[in-house]
Amino acid sequence: MPEKSGKNENIYRITIAVLGVLVLLLAILWYTGRQTLKEVTHEREVAMILTEELQLELDSVLDEYYMVKLEYDSILADKDSIIQANAREIQSLIARQADYNRIRRQLNLLREVTQNYVKEIDSLYTENKVLRAENIQMREEILQVQRRTTELTQNKAELETKVEVASELRAYQIDAFPFRLRGRGREAETDRAGRVEQVRVCFLIGENPITPSGEHNVYMRIADPYGEILRVSDDLAFSFIHHGDTLQYSVKGTIDYQNRQMQKCLTWQRIAEFEPGIYDISLYTDEYRLGDSAFELR
Numbered sequence: 001m002p003e004k005s006g007k008n009e010n011i012y013r014i015t016i017a018v019l020g021v022l023v024l025l026l027a028i029l030w031y032t033g034r035q036t037l038k039e040v041t042h043e044r045e046v047a048m049i050l051t052e053e054l055q056l057e058l059d060s061v062l063d064e065y066y067m068v069k070l071e072y073d074s075i076l077a078d079k080d081s082i083i084q085a086n087a088r089e090i091q092s093l094i095a096r097q098a099d100y101n102r103i104r105r106q107l108n109l110l111r112e113v114t115q116n117y118v119k120e121i122d123s124l125y126t127e128n129k130v131l132r133a134e135n136i137q138m139r140e141e142i143l144q145v146q147r148r149t150t151e152l153t154q155n156k157a158e159l160e161t162k163v164e165v166a167s168e169l170r171a172y173q174i175d176a177f178p179f180r181l182r183g184r185g186r187e188a189e190t191d192r193a194g195r196v197e198q199v200r201v202c203f204l205i206g207e208n209p210i211t212p213s214g215e216h217n218v219y220m221r222i223a224d225p226y227g228e229i230l231r232v233s234d235d236l237a238f239s240f241i242h243h244g245d246t247l248q249y250s251v252k253g254t255i256d257y258q259n260r261q262m263q264k265c266l267t268w269q270r271i272a273e274f275e276p277g278i279y280d281i282s283l284y285t286d287e288y289r290l291g292d293s294a295f296e297l298r
Helices: 002-071 077-095 100-166
Strands: 171-181 187-189 198-205 214-223 239-242 245-248 251-257 262-269 277-284 289-297
Touching: 077 100, 171 277, 171 289, 198 277, 198 289, 214 245, 214 262, 251 262
Parallel strands: none
Antiparallel strands: 171 187, 171 198, 198 262, 214 251, 214 277, 239 245, 277 289
8 A cells, every 4th residue: 555655646746747847838838929929019019110100201202292293293294104103112012011121212212203303393493484584574575576666657657647648639729610601602600500501610739749740630529509419421431439439520630740839620511400509519639639619509
């Protein structure tokens, strides 16, 4: 019995020792696992912080880029596509929590590209500012030239008008002589409408040194008391063009004008008996209206 009891005691001791070792191993494993868990948690926290920093830096780079791009959206399209592609790649690497150093290299490259982009745009902005200033100055110079041209045009028009007015022929002392014919062709003035057979209109054309010399057509229009022009026919052969208007005439003549004062007479031969009233006389050339007068028959 003592021998059996001694064996059991040894077994108990061994079992206790094994259990103690197991407990110790479990304690070591628990502690080690806890430390590992802390390290993993810490690394994850550090990784999250680094990821947030990378994301913030990427956002900062893109924000700066987009601020410039808003003003110059149509400039440097090739650089824009490169920046967008790099930004998408970095965003994908951050989302997959790829290698930090790789993301950092890509981010540094993106920052360099965007900085160059901003420098180029700043250069373009400076050049554009200079061009705008030059453009404003050029527009002002153009406006000044236009104003000067307008003034010169107005002065030229005024001068041409003055020259045109100064070169006009004018008729003076326009006198009408209604008369009837007596024996042997003698003329007797009369103001009785029923007796008048002819009306002779005489006038002076003034001296004008700048009017073109040479032959000029002269037209006389006599309007009866009802406003009808006394005329041989309604045919266009008895009309003339004056400032775009077609006018019928009563009598047509010609003068050889040599820039000196001269006298001219035109005679209307009665076609139908005159009516009592006031008759208006107008004298023209192809270019000018010489003057007006009137006479009255009773």
